[in-house]
Amino acid sequence: MSTQNRHQRLAALRDIIADIERKPALAEARQRVASDQDGFPELPGGLLQEVYTDQSRNAGAALGFALAQAKALLTPRRMAVLYLQLVGETQNLGLPYGPGLVSFGFDPAALVLIRPANMAELLWAAEEALACRAVAAVIADICRPHKALDFTASRRLGLRAAEAGSSMFFLRYGSERQASAAHLRWHLMPGVSNDKPYDDRAPGNARWQVRLERGSIGKQHAQWLLEWTENGLSHIPSPHSTRPFAGSTLPRPVPALLADGLSQTA
């Protein structure tokens, strides 16, 4: 009994040590994230995150999620976010739009757009940008899977990000997953928005369903329904909660209220 317990504990400790050795940035990030909050954690910089979404028509949602995280990483010292997109993919995905960023809540003066001609230049630019101490995040928008984006390239970028402290986001599309050394891998789906207060038929605030496919940040669950408002990312708990139903089981007669607010019964 005790040997089995000890074995289990040793195995768990070995896992933790292997994790720290392999991905020091992620382990530190887990420590820094507060574990008592239920909302979406504010992740620190230095992580290589991949955001996968199924089709390129969800490109707006993916960019919104990456910008929401990048906005939290902006400081007076780290004041720029770089966005990389290959020149040929612009009509497919669209470019970030200044007034759109303003209405999203992101300052367009902090964004630098880089349009390299091929993947080799994109990887060079990403590495160069991550090495700079004044960059908060680098967002690379890649429409099609590419041979040059292999495990070695992503490991290199991950090490660079961890050592410099700036985050790297890869926005990828499709259902195939390429081998990569990313610390976190998200799967993003758009979510139906809520109602606007005065207009039933208008789309409400942006909502996304994100699921953490790879890596863990110390939370119990790995799936969030996020809403982006002007106050930031907020997490909407799922309607099926694990607590037992705390209300009454039998319906009680509820007195009708008149227009003047007085109850009819006494």
Next chain:
Amino acid sequence: MRISALDREAGAEGIRRGQNLADARALVPGLTVMEMNPGLLETGFADFADWHSNASPLVAVMRDAAPFGDLVLDTTGVDHLFGGEKPMLGRLLTRLRALGYSVSGAIAPTIGAAWAFAHFAPNQVVDSLELADRLDDLPVAALRLTEKQLATLDQMGLYRIGDVRGRPRKSLQARFGASLLNRIDQAYGHISERMTPRLPPAEHYSERRFADPISRMEDVLATAADLAGALCQRLDAAGLGAQSFHLFLYRVDHKVMTFSVNSARVTRDPAHITALFSHRAERLAGDYDAGFGIDMIRLAASSLDALAAVQAGAFTEENGTADIDQLNDRMSSRLGTMAVLRMQLLESHLPERAARLVPVQAAGGMDDPELPRLTRPVRLLPEPERVLISAEVPDGLPAAMIWRGQRYRLVRAAGPERLGAEWWRRSERLQLVPPPVPRPPAPGEKPVPAPHVPALPMHDADGQTRDYYRVEDETGRRFWLFRLGLYGGPEMPVWYLHGLFQ
């Protein structure tokens, strides 16, 4: 077909310029004839001219007499490097003759006189004291005149420039036009004539010549690093910094290669400049061709501005702008200036005009205009794409969409946001009031001419109005659509998708 250029041996055989090709072939049966390609020769000569900037920074091609063939160099201040004007002329001519060119040259105080001596009394250096006497002896063809003027002068018996100069100016002007007097005055120095140098003159430069020509890119970059150090020391002494740096590589075979890098801030940091050039060199790859070797390398700085001494102290603010500017410089020099961009918000209600991408180095001094905060998508397609929409006529919310071959059922929509066309930008005619009917003139009155109506198309306000809708489909994807045109007009309106919301 006529002979337009020939070498000395052909001239000795009796062939003349302008002679018929058949006659020339009859004179010399084994004649080698090549068809002249004037455009190629002009550009080739222009490149050849650039190489001469290693002798003097101000070089130009004189196009008065012929589109190519005449080079003028300004030797002010550079002749001492060669040991005097005569040695400079001798060295240049010897070098060109050693390469096989037939060349003649002269140095004179004015451009007109130098041209005259080079063509008609070559290989001499004339100073300003003896200019007038020597010029008087030359034939009138040395004045760069037109054929007609030369024929008339010949008819009148005026063969030397001295003959023409003594005549009264008014009658000369009446007979030949003002250009003759201009040419005389230019040659004698009474009017100043200027040349436009081909390469921009740089006051601050450092250069290095090589005894043996070099060709490897690494050597070029190492030399550029040394030159950057020397140039920056000179800029430091003058209290200046620069924003553009140009590296000139002079090849042995008379061609010049130029590389330029720009920096967003005024700088004189040699390490930064060298890094920019090495990034620029990586972008070249195939364009770099050293030919037979590089003879001289010059690094010049332009766009100079005062730069105070930088003090690194305890009170410098912890701001990332300097690092970001240097990163942008490196990216621009490696990827190209149009590949690193920033968004500039403009005042326009048309969405595609409301933001503009500018190169990040040109973005200094962009003010943020006070613009209203509108709900706009986070991604905009560069070209709006046509979609098929089913919606209620005339301005009902869209209910279903087909985009890129896929159907969407739209459950939510907001709009329309009406954006009219910018009538002040297009070349179209506005008709705000009906045109006035001209009343018939009363007897005795002249008829008033009708007002001028330009031949422009009428501005169609309704046809170019856009109604924008924000829509969301059943899975939660949000799009930004617009309808171009209104229902009820002559043509059916068309729907487009313009952006993707977050």
